[in-house]
Amino acid sequence: MQYKEAEGGICAPKGFAAAGVHCGIRANHSEKYDLALIKADVRCAAAGVYTTNKVCGAPIKVDRAHLTDGYAQAIVVNSGNANTCAANGVALAEECCELVGKALNINAKDVLPSSTGVIGQPMVIDPFARGIPAAAAKLAADAQGSTDAATAIMTTDTHKKEYAIRFELGGKTCTVGAIGKGSGMIAPNMATMLAFYTTDAAVSPALLEKALKTVVPGTYNQMSVDLDTSTNDTLIIMASGLAGNPEITEENADYDAFVAALTAIAEHMCAEHAGDGEGATHLITCEVTHAPDLKTARAVSRSVVCSNLFKAAVFGRDANWGRILCAIGYTPGDFSIDKVCVWLSSKAGEVYVCENAAYHPYSEDEAAKVLAEHDILVKVDMGTGDASAKAWGCDLTYDYVKINGDYRT
Template sequence: MKKIEGGVCAAKGFRAAGVHCGVKANSPADKNDLALIVSDTVAATAATFTSNRVKAAPIYVCMEHLENGLAQAIVANSGNANACAPEGMENAKRMAAAAAKAAGVDEDKVLVGSTGVIGQRLNVETIEAHMDEVASKLEASAEASQAANNAIMTTDTVEKTAAVEFTCGGKTCRIGGIAKGSGMIHPNMGTMLCFITTDCAIDPSLLRSALREVVSKTFNRISVDGDTSTNDTCIVMANGMAGNELLDWKSEEYHAFYDALYEVALTLAKKMAADGEGASRLISCTVKHSRAEEYAERLAKAVIASSLVKAAMYGADANWGRVLCAMGYSKAPFRPEFVNIGFSSAAGSITVCENGEAVDFDEDIAKKILLEKEVSIDVDIQEGDEEATAYGCDLTYDYVRINGDYRT
């Protein structure tokens, strides 16, 4: 497996495009807000959605259109979430219909994604008016994938893309994706749209199984601010154009596909965590030697989701007591008197707690470690053989500034 360029256009038979259509009033003319991704053939497709009880209209359209596990196109907009909005279902279906007509595919093979402000009517008329334009720009290129990526960004400051090439059944296969996500990010999906494409041939039910497992170990292990969105959507389309023999059981070839999907998802997840609203650094927490992976995950999530831990990371303050405190309310079983805690980064590593108690450490060295752009909180609970890593970011003044007037 090797990393490549191309995003959602890296795999054979996928084209993408993005244009500005003015979904949100006064949005910059150079900011795309309408994306379209199309497969040359109908593709096996799987998706996961938000665990929030309040779900946006596009999610229900996707659920309906994915009953048979097949799709051919994805249309998505930024600037409006079409969640809890007047005429929400009608407008989501109008998006699908317009995309189907412009791309020349069946309406029930079109999936829909939206992101942006909640509770306001979607300006579907401007989306419909620009659908032929975005369809006319469909291309199989890295630039086209980039244009689509730009179209789904909201408060994101960087584009989020990844792609890999791998061998499956003697054939060269590719898998790539784009994503958006910066705020309203919390485990069990963040306010994210993630679209992944592959030319590997795989059975829809096996694809669903792979996606669910990968999402649980990547996107569901990130947190920015503790808010689970109404619009979270992760879609993977597999059109089989690489020509490999259909994957229909968990063979060695399946595991090659799974590893590639995991690599793309993890890369995108980490980019979302690093680009949290107002964030200045990526924070990870690895909990090792747990009795169960589930417990390790719960502990790691609690640490990276803690506002006090995140604030300490912003200040480069080695306040390890906040780490142990967050672990304590995670409801995961562990023995505090066995816990070791350290911090590490490109600047080095340092132990700050052993067996649940303070140890002497150099505060200046600790601060130097914590000032790096990527910092790891290393926790050893000395109870078993399982481990898990969760990802987040620090909490800065800019987070409040961005969200204080997000709607207005």
């Protein structure tokens, strides 16, 4: 399928507006945007996937309740305080929905709240009471609206993350847009960050949820920064249907095309998150081919990007391929490593470092040049089947410890 990159992030699809404002949730940040609002012109089919952490943020509990009918019209997100383990968390999240409903003249149960930031801190409604009306007044259906919202949800991210693509469905041009945040506490078990998708494709709530849950295992659950699964992981999608395509109500060719488009934008966002990992200087993508089955392909690629030893080696520009083979070897599952071959690749070139689970002669100087680039690709050919998978991670640096050593202070 052909995709065309579009401007405007979450405001690129028809029928969506967004805003970001500063409302004072973080006392030590006097100007940073810390509240985002996304609004649809119409009531949308909606779906979400969330953290599997037993400790989960209060907004997730509210989201699940509000999405029981499969519809929503707005999303409100704050950064700076995760609204997790607060005694009044659920009540506060519900009150935020009431404020959004009043400001936008929509049903409060059609509002989906989300939070990110420090866990276990007290939280009060006052900043939201100021910020939500201000965000509602600032809503814009353009690129600036998306950018402001993407900026407002950032915590330790070094840059905003937004993207949009266009594609064809049923003879109509459809668009999917996304914003996301997440640089640390990323060890996906669906999904370890916040991400918000909008689309103007017409998709029934049941098929929208099915599509989202089809895409997540091979994308967001294949992304890792530090092996910590957050308490507030959330991925929400709203579909306005305003593109005018025949509504997708069954698994047909249009459904497959929609899943492919979601996969494409999710893969882009995963690379954005992993490449901006806390303290990171490299994006590491591991691509496994010729695995015996999909489960093994995904597990092996994930093991490689999660290996702290290999992540540290990439930071040091050391082509220590033995650490890759080690990570493959401790991956759970019944498979052979006898035919495993490994290449390290970047825009600077490619080096063949391992053949049939043994050393393959290569130039250390050439390998160092390959590893000097920001984007590093590890290619693993298992030689035992037809399955393939990708995973995304980053290197492990001194700065990761510095960032997390004083995260609250």
